[in-house]
Amino acid sequence: MKKNIIIDSDNPASQVDVAKLAGVSDMTVHRVLSNHPYVRESTRRKVLEACSALNYRPNLLASSLRTKKSYALGLIVAPLKVTYFARLVDSVEVAASDFSYHTIVVQLQKGSSAKKQKEELEFLLQRQIDGLIVATVVDPEVSEYLLSESIPVISTEDPIKGFSWIGSADLQGAYEAVSHLIRLGHKKIAHLAGNYPLSYTSKQRLEGYKHALTDAGIDFSQELIVHEGWTQEDGYSGVLKLLDNGIKFSAIFAANDYVAVGAMLALYEKGIKIPDDVSIIGFAGDSLGQWSIPPLSTVYQPIEEVGREAVELILKQCNSGRKKQVKISYPTKLILRSSCANLRFHIENA
Amino acid sequence: MKKNIIIDSDNPASQVDVAKLAGVSDMTVHRVLSNHPYVRESTRRKVLEACSALNYRPNLLASSLRTKKSYALGLIVAPLKVTYFARLVDSVEVAASDFSYHTIVVQLQKGSSAKKQKEELEFLLQRQIDGLIVATVVDPEVSEYLLSESIPVISTEDPIKGFSWIGSADLQGAYEAVSHLIRLGHKKIAHLAGNYPLSYTSKQRLEGYKHALTDAGIDFSQELIVHEGWTQEDGYSGVLKLLDNGIKFSAIFAANDYVAVGAMLALYEKGIKIPDDVSIIGFAGDSLGQWSIPPLSTVYQPIEEVGREAVELILKQCNSGRKKQVKISYPTKLILRSSCANLRFHIENA
DNA sequence: ATATAATATGAGAACGTCAACAATTGAAAC
DNA sequence: GTTTCAATTGTTGACGTTCTCATATTATAT
Numbered sequence: 092m093k094k095n096i097i098i099d100s101d102n103p104a105s106q107v108d109v110a111k112l113a114g115v116s117d118m119t120v121h122r123v124l125s126n127h128p129y130v131r132e133s134t135r136r137k138v139l140e141a142c143s144a145l146n147y148r149p150n151l152l153a154s155s156l157r158t159k160k161s162y163a164l165g166l167i168v169a170p171l172k173v174t175y176f177a178r179l180v181d182s183v184e185v186a187a188s189d190f191s192y193h194t195i196v197v198q199l200q201k202g203s204s205a206k207k208q209k210e211e212l213e214f215l216l217q218r219q220i221d222g223l224i225v226a227t228v229v230d231p232e233v234s235e236y237l238l239s240e241s242i243p244v245i246s247t248e249d250p251i252k253g254f255s256w257i258g259s260a261d262l263q264g265a266y267e268a269v270s271h272l273i274r275l276g277h278k279k280i281a282h283l284a285g286n287y288p289l290s291y292t293s294k295q296r297l298e299g300y301k302h303a304l305t306d307a308g309i310d311f312s313q314e315l316i317v318h319e320g321w322t323q324e325d326g327y328s329g330v331l332k333l334l335d336n337g338i339k340f341s342a343i344f345a346a347n348d349y350v351a352v353g354a355m356l357a358l359y360e361k362g363i364k365i366p367d368d369v370s371i372i373g374f375a376g377d378s379l380g381q382w383s384i385p386p387l388s389t390v391y392q393p394i395e396e397v398g399r400e401a402v403e404l405i406l407k408q409c410n411s412g413r414k415k416q417v418k419i420s421y422p423t424k425l426i427l428r429s430s431c432a433n434l435r436f437h438i439e440n441a
Numbered sequence: 442m443k444k445n446i447i448i449d450s451d452n453p454a455s456q457v458d459v460a461k462l463a464g465v466s467d468m469t470v471h472r473v474l475s476n477h478p479y480v481r482e483s484t485r486r487k488v489l490e491a492c493s494a495l496n497y498r499p500n501l502l503a504s505s506l507r508t509k510k511s512y513a514l515g516l517i518v519a520p521l522k523v524t525y526f527a528r529l530v531d532s533v534e535v536a537a538s539d540f541s542y543h544t545i546v547v548q549l550q551k552g553s554s555a556k557k558q559k560e561e562l563e564f565l566l567q568r569q570i571d572g573l574i575v576a577t578v579v580d581p582e583v584s585e586y587l588l589s590e591s592i593p594v595i596s597t598e599d600p601i602k603g604f605s606w607i608g609s610a611d612l613q614g615a616y617e618a619v620s621h622l623i624r625l626g627h628k629k630i631a632h633l634a635g636n637y638p639l640s641y642t643s644k645q646r647l648e649g650y651k652h653a654l655t656d657a658g659i660d661f662s663q664e665l666i667v668h669e670g671w672t673q674e675d676g677y678s679g680v681l682k683l684l685d686n687g688i689k690f691s692a693i694f695a696a697n698d699y700v701a702v703g704a705m706l707a708l709y710e711k712g713i714k715i716p717d718d719v720s721i722i723g724f725a726g727d728s729l730g731q732w733s734i735p736p737l738s739t740v741y742q743p744i745e746e747v748g749r750e751a752v753e754l755i756l757k758q759c760n761s762g763r764k765k766q767v768k769i770s771y772p773t774k775l776i777l778r779s780s781c782a783n784l785r786f787h788i789e790n791a
Numbered sequence: 792a793t794a795t796a797a798t799a800t801g802a803g804a805a806c807g808t809c810a811a812c813a814a815t816t817g818a819a820a821c
Numbered sequence: 822g823t824t825t826c827a828a829t830t831g832t833t834g835a836c837g838t839t840c841t842c843a844t845a846t847t848a849t850a851t
Contacts, residue, residue, distance in 0.1 A: 105807055116831045121809060129829050151567045152505050153807035156836050161502060170531055172728070177527035181520055184546055193568060195543045196534055217501045218543060323732045352732045359734050378522070382673045382702045384709045384734045455837055466801045471839065479799050503837035506806050 104145035113141035124149065155219065164405060165215035165223040166196045173321075174377050175347070175394065179226055179247070182398025190406055195220060205230035216240065222405035225251060228290050243408035245401045249291040255417045257401045261292055261374075264390040264423030265299025268372045269344050271388075271425060273307045276434030277342035277370060280304075280315065283329040283354060285346040287318035296346055296374065314338055321346065326353025334361060341369060341434050348373035348380045351387055355430075366432035376426055386428035393421040454495035463491035474499065505569065514755060515565035515573040516546045523671075524727050525697070525744065529576050529597070532748025540756055545570060555580035566590065572755035575601060578640050593758035595751045599641040605767045607751045611642055611724075614740040614773030615649025618722045619694050621738075621775060623657045626784030627692035627720060630654075630665065633679040633704060635696040637668035646696055646724060664688055671696065676703025684711060691719060691784050698723035698730045701737055705780075716782035726776055736778035743771040 106124070110117040115134060122130050123138040130138075141147070155161045164187050168176040176198075184194045195218060197211045208230050215223065222243045225234070234251040237244050243254075250256040272280050282300050285293035297316070304311050317332055319325035326345055330353075333340060345351035351373030355365060363369055365385055373380050376391030400419060408414055456474070460467040465484060472480050473488040480488075491497070505511045514537050518526040526548075534544045545568060547561045558580050565573065572593045575584070584601040587594050593604075600606040622630050632650050635643035647666070654661050667682055669675035676695060680703075683690060695701035701723030705715060713719055715735055723730050726741030750769060758764055 106809095107807075117807090118809080118832080119830060122830085125809085129827090131829065134829080148563070149567055150506075150569060150807055152502055152511060152569050153836090154809075155502050156500075156506050156806090156838090157808045157810080159836075171521070171527040171534075172524070172531055174522070174524060174527065177521040177524065177530075180527075180530070180546075181522055181548065184521075184548060188547070188564065191564075193545045193564070196530075196546065197538070198531065198534060213498070214538065214541075214543070217499055219500060219502050323728065327732075349732075356732050356734060356736070378673065379729070382677075382699075382706050384706060386706070456839095457837075467837090468802080468839080469800060472800085475839085479797090481799065484799080500837055503806090504839075506808090506836090507838045507840080509806075 103150075104147045105150070106147070108145055109138065109141045109147050112145060113137045159219075160409075161219040161221055162192050163218060163220045164192055164194050164402065165218075165220040166194050167211070167215075167223070167225045167227060167229065168196060168198055169227040170198045170200060171196075173349075174379060175375055175392075176226065178377060178394045179398050182395040183224060183402055186399040186402035190402070192221070192402070192406070199227055199229070205232045208233045209236065212236070216242075221409050224401050224405065243405050243414060245405055247397055247401060250418070253416070255404060255415075255419075257397055257404065257417075257419045258292075258421070259392045259394075259397060260420040260422050261295035261392075262299040262302070264374065264392070264425070265296040265344065266303045267299075267423070267425045268374070268388075268390050269300050269303035270307070271427070272342045272344065272370060272372065272431065273303060273309065275342075275370060275431060278309055278434075279312075279340045280342045280344055281333055281338070281340040282316050283326055283343060283345045283350045284316050284318050285350070286320050289318075293346060300344055315340060319350075321349060323349045323353030323356070326350035326355075327357045328353075330354045330357035330361075342431075343369060343371040345371060345373045348375040348377060348387060348389055351389070351430075352379060352383055355383060355387070366430050367435065370431040370434075372431060376424070380430075381428070383430075385430050387430045388428045389426050391424040391426050393423065396421045453500075454497045455500070456497070458495055459488065459491045459497050462495060463487045509569075510759075511569040511571055512542050513568060513570045514542055514544050514752065515562075515568075515570040516544050517561070517565075517573070517575045517577060517579065518546060518548055519577040520548045520550065521546075523699075524729060525725055525742075526576065528727060528744045529748050532745040533574060533752055536749040536752035540752070542571070542752070542756070549577055549579070555582045558583045559586065562586070566592075571759050574751050574755065593755050593764055595755055597747055597751060600768070603766070605754060605765075605769075607747055607754065607767075607769045608642075608771070609742040609744075609747060610770040610772050611645035611742075612649040612652070614724065614742070614775070615646040615694065616653045617649075617773070617775045618724070618738075618740050619650050619653035620657070621777070622692045622694065622720060622722065622781065623653060623659065625692075625720060625781060628659055628784075629662075629690045630692045630694055631683055631688070631690040632666050633676055633693060633695045633700045634666050634668050635700070636670050639668075643696060650694055665690060669700075671699060673699045673703030673706070676700035676705075677707045678703075680704045680707035680711075692781075693719060693721040695721060695723045698725040698727060698737060698739055701739070701780075702729060702733055705733060705737070716780050717785065720781040720784075722781060726774070730780075731778070733780075735780050737780045738778045739776050741774040741776050743773065746771045 106117045106120045110120045120138050123135050166183050171177045180196055187194045195215055199208060225246045226248055228249050238253050245255045245257055247258050284297055301311055317329040319329040343354055345354055351371055358365060358369055365371055373387050373389040376389045380387030380389045456467045456470045460470045470488050473485050516533055521527045530546055537544045545565055575596045576598055578599050588603050595605045595607055597608050619630060634647055651661055667679040669679040693704055695704055701721055708715060708719055715721055723737050723739040726739045730737030730739045
């Protein structure tokens with residue numbers, strides 16, 4: 092007597108439903124779907140037919156529960172209105188999805204408390220993420236806490252003790268940028284240097300700046316360094332501060348393109364011409380500076396490469412179980428546009 | 442005789458482990474954790490102690506499987522290097538996380554095939570998303586397919602038949618922008634109008650432009666309309682095209698801020714001064730234009746509101762089961778900066 | 792004191808998938 | 822015609838949570 096086949100058409104079909112329709116066990120269905128070798132061709136066909144007849148769609152949640160792999164990565168960033176982070180999310184998401192992983196993004200507002208940060212982390216961990224990319228500065232208490240968890244973690248910002256770091260070669264990039272300004276004859280080069288106390292990133296860029304000066308035999312002068320922050324507002328106010336204090340400079344190395352753009356507006360409003368009176372170089376290389384007036388020279392950061400490598404390394408660690416610590420930096424690239432020019436003597440002599 | 446309590450300390454603790462330690466059933470643990478009223482206070486304490494002793498962390502995946510709610514929303518956008526989408530992702534993610542939902546973002550590359558789009562959709566559906574926000578134009582075949590799925594869908598771009606739409610009042614925004622230019626005395630107002638064939642968004646903005654002209658008694662002239670696209674490059678080439686064709690204009694209404702910024706660079710390179718020779722208004726209101734030189738007037742889009750409302754509406758539909766179709770548009774706001782000025786007669790007479 | 796209801800807990804099963812193991816078939820080897 | 826091994830399929834149970842139903846236990850009302 093043929094068994095009665097009852098399939099609830101309200102709910103989406105499961106492997107069991109497919110199995111019933113195809114007249115095989117659910118395990119066989121699973122074998123077909125996971126390309127197990129030991130399945131007779133005729134069986135495979137039957138199963139696949141049943142799948143499409145029922146519009147079967149695998150339930151990744153159930154799979155995750157069973158295999159203890161969520162196929163999800165966590166990504167902690169600063170708010171996406173900062174294009175740097177948007178670009179990073181972009182690249183991480185694309186890379187992850189190439190491996191059938193999805194990304195759960197958590198944005199940490201600036202100045203969020205350690206408690207809040209821990210909650211966000213918990214949010215990710217409850218979702219059983221297989222790995223975590225930390226792309227913005229987190230409280231030491233939080234990174235400490237991460238060590239006790241058994242998932243792979245990679246940082247792309249401040250290095251975290253015990254975990255791998257992937258980022259761009261900021262020191263070298265800053266060195267090249269400042270060296271270029273020096274080659275153009277500039278000696279009084281202001282540096283709009285991001286937040287204080289300095290994050291790893293700011294430090295690297297400041298170091299590169301100093302190295303370039305040193306190698307060119309130019310004395311470092313603290314008064315040319317302005318610590319305001321990372322935004323356009325900060326660049327704007329930074330320039331005003333320099334001018335108000337009567338600091339002389341013929342070039343600016345900005346900690347990023349936002350700061351540079353803000354600085355440019357301040358200079359513009361003060362009637363200071365770029366690059367005639369002041370040359371300026373930013374850091375980031377996103378489209379922002381490409382369309383500024385004049386177009387901004389900048390240090391291109393290989394964000395796409397960083398994002399992809401972070402994903403691939405995490406997944407490697409997921410699969411191998413080992414957690415070899417590495418530190419990889421991708422080279423930056425100096426992009427010259429029209430915001431830099433040779434030092435004009437009349438300014439230098441002024 | 443006391444039962445032996447064996448807890449595997451390698452694996453993370455489950456409710457069962459907590460139950461064993463607390464000497465209650467796992468159901469009771471669950472009741473405590475879900476704030477069920479019928480739990481004796483002393484029991485509750487015991488359970489909570491056991492939880493923290495074992496570092497218990499709920500497994501949302503298991504919960505999802507059982508409750509058939511993934512606490513995940515899908516979000517389909519264009520690549521995040523476009524700040525509009527980055528801002529939308531930002532707001533959606535923040536709003537979703539306020540309700541303990543996470544967001545799975547899928548980026549559709551420009552010009553991706555219907556097949557590719559369906560795969561991306563499948564990617565989301567396999568992850569059992571509870572709802573979907575479609576924030577970029579998708580192939581009709583794909584939106585058709587969505588109808589057969591039983592999850593709530595909301596569009597913020599081209600309206601999708603059968604689903605709610607939430608967006609900004611682009612027609613009105615464009616109307617106000619162009620009306621403002623007209624009030625300044627401009628009559629020959631070019632419109633850099635986004636892609637052709639026109640998306641819903643472009644159409645709305647073009648309509649607003651036309652309405653404003655009509656209401657002011659100015660004849661519409663097709664030659665002032667340039668369909669290039671949405672990027673800075675498009676704005677740049679659009680202006681060059683106008684100039685090459687000898688079209689006279691004293692103002693530009695750009696379909697978005699990118700286009701405007703690209704246009705500004707082209708004008709700058711041609712020695713045309715903003716706002717002295719040409720006034721320009723963009724559309725979007727993100728920080729891009731705020732720091733351009735000169736700062737760009739623009740139509741602010743309430744992206745944050747749109748993102749949040751989309752999330753809240755989706756969640757409402759998830760919980761109520763009903764799918765009443767609504768259409769909500771949030772008002773835009775004209776932001777005047779220094780890229781607009783009164784028409785100068787010497788230009789008009791030229 | 793006893794009925795009645797509210798409070799408090801537990802047992803068992805199910806969500807959909809997948810891993811380990813067991814069982815069967817077929818075919819080649821002796 | 823067994824033996825042997827590879828190929829093919831099935832059975833059972835578990836992942837961690839939560840739902841339904843049943844079973845105490847206590848409080849309140851009669």
